[in-house]
Amino acid sequence: xxxxxxxxxxxxxxxxxxxxxxxxxxQSISSYLNWYQQTPGKAPKLLIxxxxxxxxxxxxxxxxxxxxxxxxxTISNLQxxxxxxxxxxxxxxxxxxxxxxxxxxx
Amino acid sequence: xxxxxxSGGGLVQPGGSLRLSCAASEFTFSSYAMSWVRQAPGKGxxxxxxxxxxxxxxxxxxxxxxxxxxSRDNSKNTLYLQMNSLRAEDTAVYxxxxxxxxxxxxxxxxxxxxxxxxxxxx
Numbered sequence: 001x002x003x004x005x006x007x008x009x010x011x012x013x014x015x016x017x018x019x020x021x022x023x024x025x026x027q028s029i030s031s032y033l034n035w036y037q038q039t040p041g042k043a044p045k046l047l048i049x050x051x052x053x054x055x056x057x058x059x060x061x062x063x064x065x066x067x068x069x070x071x072x073x074t075i076s077n078l079q080x081x082x083x084x085x086x087x088x089x090x091x092x093x094x095x096x097x098x099x100x101x102x103x104x105x106x
Numbered sequence: 107x108x109x110x111x112x113s114g115g116g117l118v119q120p121g122g123s124l125r126l127s128c129a130a131s132e133f134t135f136s137s138y139a140m141s142w143v144r145q146a147p148g149k150g151x152x153x154x155x156x157x158x159x160x161x162x163x164x165x166x167x168x169x170x171x172x173x174x175x176x177s178r179d180n181s182k183n184t185l186y187l188q189m190n191s192l193r194a195e196d197t198a199v200y201x202x203x204x205x206x207x208x209x210x211x212x213x214x215x216x217x218x219x220x221x222x223x224x225x226x227x228x
Contacts, residue, residue: 032212036151043201043218044143044151050208055216087151091213094165095141095153 002026002090006098012106019075021101023088028068032092035064035073038100039084047086048073078103108132108217110202115222122192122226128185128202128219136160136180139205141215142187144198144224152198155187156205170196192226199223 003026013019023033031051036044046055048064051071061076075082083105088098114126128140142154155176156165164176175188185202200222203215 030212031210034212034214036215038151043220044215045218046214046216049206049214049216050210050212053208089151089214094167095143095156097151097153100150 002029002093002096004088004090004096004098006086006088006101008101009099010102010104012104013078014106015078015080017078019078019082019103021073021086021088021103023066023071023073023098025069025071025090025092029090029092031067032090033064033066033071034089034091035062036087036089037082037084038087044087075103108204110204110217110219112200112202112219112222115200115224117225117227118192119228120193120226123188123190124192124224126187126189126200126202126222126224128187130183130185130202130204133204135178135183139213140178140185141203141205142176142185143201143203143215143218144196145201145221146195146198149198154200157185189224192224194226197224197226 005024033051035048038044052064063074065072085100085102109131111129139158141156157176161178173191177186202219204217206216
């Protein structure tokens with residue numbers, strides 16, 4: 001099974017900050033990596049698919065990069081609505097999620 | 107706008123059974139694979155099961171294999187999850203999610219339902 005490890009598990013940031021979350025796969029997954037945002041009590045929302053493709057309707061301050069085993073989600077100019085938990089997900093072999101990264105207000 | 111509406115959650119005793127449903131609308135249901143993903147209270151996301159558009163192939167996480175059965179009725183635009191031999195560790199919000207394949211072949215879940223809570227407790 002492919003394991004996904006996110007770092008950090010949580011971070012504190014302020015509105016306007018640039019935030020970077022990393023996700024590492026236990027083996028190469030090419031670009032089969034997706035990112036989701038989840039706020040409390042809500043379903044996950046797709047942000048980025050295929051490592052770097054922005055889902056329709058998602059603000060351009062969200063971006064993704066990486067391939068192979070190492071991936072990054074970047075939020076530039078953090079907005080109040082971006083305080084949430086973020087999950088990476090691999091779809092190379094079955095499906096596996098990272099443990100999540102909670103972005104909290106500093 | 108794509109809509110996915112889960113139902114069927116509730117409180118069940120250990121060893122009991124429950125069937126979840128997910129009613130889909132505003133897309134050609136039979137053309138898309140679907141998944142069930144769960145989230146235990148305060149925990150992360152766990153993929154549970156998937157099924158292709160025709161219903162001809164199904165997939166399961168090891169944690170539910172042999173106990174859960176995924177199915178679909180394309181004439182009713184509805185996805186199901188039959189859960190048997192339920193355990194306390196199956197307690198979670200269960201989401202149905204629509205799958206989509208990118209131009210490079212990778213898959214992702216582009217739409218999710220609001221979830222239904224399953225509680226396994228005596």
